[in-house]
Amino acid sequence: MSSDLIPSNSLIVPTPEEGRALAMKMARLIVKATQPDAAIREDLREIYSQNAGMLLQTCQIVATEFATIAAANNYWRN
Amino acid sequence: MSSDLIPSNSLIVPTPEEGRALAMKMARLIVKATQPDAAIREDLREIYSQNAGMLLQTCQIVATEFATIAAANNYWRN
Amino acid sequence: MSSDLIPSNSLIVPTPEEGRALAMKMARLIVKATQPDAAIREDLREIYSQNAGMLLQTCQIVATEFATIAAANNYWRN
Amino acid sequence: MSSDLIPSNSLIVPTPEEGRALAMKMARLIVKATQPDAAIREDLREIYSQNAGMLLQTCQIVATEFATIAAANNYWRN
Amino acid sequence: MSSDLIPSNSLIVPTPEEGRALAMKMARLIVKATQPDAAIREDLREIYSQNAGMLLQTCQIVATEFATIAAANNYWRN
Amino acid sequence: MSSDLIPSNSLIVPTPEEGRALAMKMARLIVKATQPDAAIREDLREIYSQNAGMLLQTCQIVATEFATIAAANNYWRN
Numbered sequence: 001m002s003s004d005l006i007p008s009n010s011l012i013v014p015t016p017e018e019g020r021a022l023a024m025k026m027a028r029l030i031v032k033a034t035q036p037d038a039a040i041r042e043d044l045r046e047i048y049s050q051n052a053g054m055l056l057q058t059c060q061i062v063a064t065e066f067a068t069i070a071a072a073n074n075y076w077r078n
Numbered sequence: 079m080s081s082d083l084i085p086s087n088s089l090i091v092p093t094p095e096e097g098r099a100l101a102m103k104m105a106r107l108i109v110k111a112t113q114p115d116a117a118i119r120e121d122l123r124e125i126y127s128q129n130a131g132m133l134l135q136t137c138q139i140v141a142t143e144f145a146t147i148a149a150a151n152n153y154w155r156n
Numbered sequence: 157m158s159s160d161l162i163p164s165n166s167l168i169v170p171t172p173e174e175g176r177a178l179a180m181k182m183a184r185l186i187v188k189a190t191q192p193d194a195a196i197r198e199d200l201r202e203i204y205s206q207n208a209g210m211l212l213q214t215c216q217i218v219a220t221e222f223a224t225i226a227a228a229n230n231y232w233r234n
Numbered sequence: 235m236s237s238d239l240i241p242s243n244s245l246i247v248p249t250p251e252e253g254r255a256l257a258m259k260m261a262r263l264i265v266k267a268t269q270p271d272a273a274i275r276e277d278l279r280e281i282y283s284q285n286a287g288m289l290l291q292t293c294q295i296v297a298t299e300f301a302t303i304a305a306a307n308n309y310w311r312n
Numbered sequence: 313m314s315s316d317l318i319p320s321n322s323l324i325v326p327t328p329e330e331g332r333a334l335a336m337k338m339a340r341l342i343v344k345a346t347q348p349d350a351a352i353r354e355d356l357r358e359i360y361s362q363n364a365g366m367l368l369q370t371c372q373i374v375a376t377e378f379a380t381i382a383a384a385n386n387y388w389r390n
Numbered sequence: 391m392s393s394d395l396i397p398s399n400s401l402i403v404p405t406p407e408e409g410r411a412l413a414m415k416m417a418r419l420i421v422k423a424t425q426p427d428a429a430i431r432e433d434l435r436e437i438y439s440q441n442a443g444m445l446l447q448t449c450q451i452v453a454t455e456f457a458t459i460a461a462a463n464n465y466w467r468n
Contacts, residue, residue, distance in 0.1 A: 082173070083173050083176035083177060083180075084172045084173050084176050087171050087172055087173045088172060088232065089172050089226065089231050090231075090233065104176070104219075105215050105219070108176075108180070108214065108218050109211055109215060111180065112204075112205050112211060112214050113205045113206070113211060118205075122206070122207075122211060126209070126212060129208070131209070132208050132212060135209065135212040135213070135216070136212060138216060139212060139216050139219055142216060142219040142220060142223065145223065146219070146222060146223045146226050146227075146231075149226075149227070149231065150226060150233065
């Protein structure tokens, strides 16, 4: 089974920090799956990383992905 | 029962990677159900896959669908 | 009790596919409740089904409604 | 305790249909609490009920409110 | 511990109505924390309370905050 | 393990107020990770903290992050 969309094909990671990094990575892999052209993606990244509204959209996506990953890891409570 | 909206009519899939692919597919099937005309869909896909804000909307949708699929599969914890 | 907002006044349906169809129907019934005029609704439908950003909004709504319906049905795990 | 924001100050209602109606009502009461002027509200309602994007925003809000109400009522499973 | 962001530093309140009021208050305190200048905030409030799309954004925020507060209080089921 | 994305690499904090502050901090750290240039970030902050719609987006992000942190801490019920 490829892991083009979820690195190491698992939501279980040791720490919240790694959970956060996974959330960002998973979001980027959806951008890649939706827009396979690397040059276009780089142009779009230039746009959204310098546009306040889009930067906030990015934060909203990571927050949603992270909610899932945190639940998967029982919020690293122990 | 047709499975026009959810392939194999199930949310249960073996791995997170397949869960992610299902989330993307389920989102696309809603686009199809809302806009049945394939040519219009293809035009719209050209638009949103090259528009930073809309590409981010796509990520938000997949994140929301994936949250449901991940919960359905108990986050593939075991 | 009327069922203008939720067909058959229940969230419990046999399969994910029917859950998905219910999510779409529930969303449409909110459009209807908010804008009772059928002609205006039809005009608006023409707009959002041919606008990439709005089509994506539609997907986001269905994903949110479906999350509730899937949870109601214990994700059709059994 | 007033019930300006939640009619009958309870999330528990007998059926999904009533849950759905409560979700719509709760959303409207936030509009009222944020914009107390009835005339302005009526003007704004004219705008959003005839704007495809805003109508979709309304659906997203109701979907989010309903998710809470449905969980409160254990999805009316029994 | 100050309670600049959450009045009385608790999510536990006796009734849904108070939960709803807390959700609105918590949202406003984030606006304040993000934009400390009261005059600017008042100008922005004039804008969003008379803009249909932004008024709907406000409802979406309160719905999301309230979902958390309602879960914290077990939906005031008893 | 660095803690560039989540201070002290934990979601567990003693009070709701600290949970709220963590939610804001986590959102800002995603802005930083997406746009490493401090000068650009400061310009963008000037923009979104004086734009009603973007200020509301910020509130939506914090509400989503806080939902996760509150669940992680069992809503500080005890």
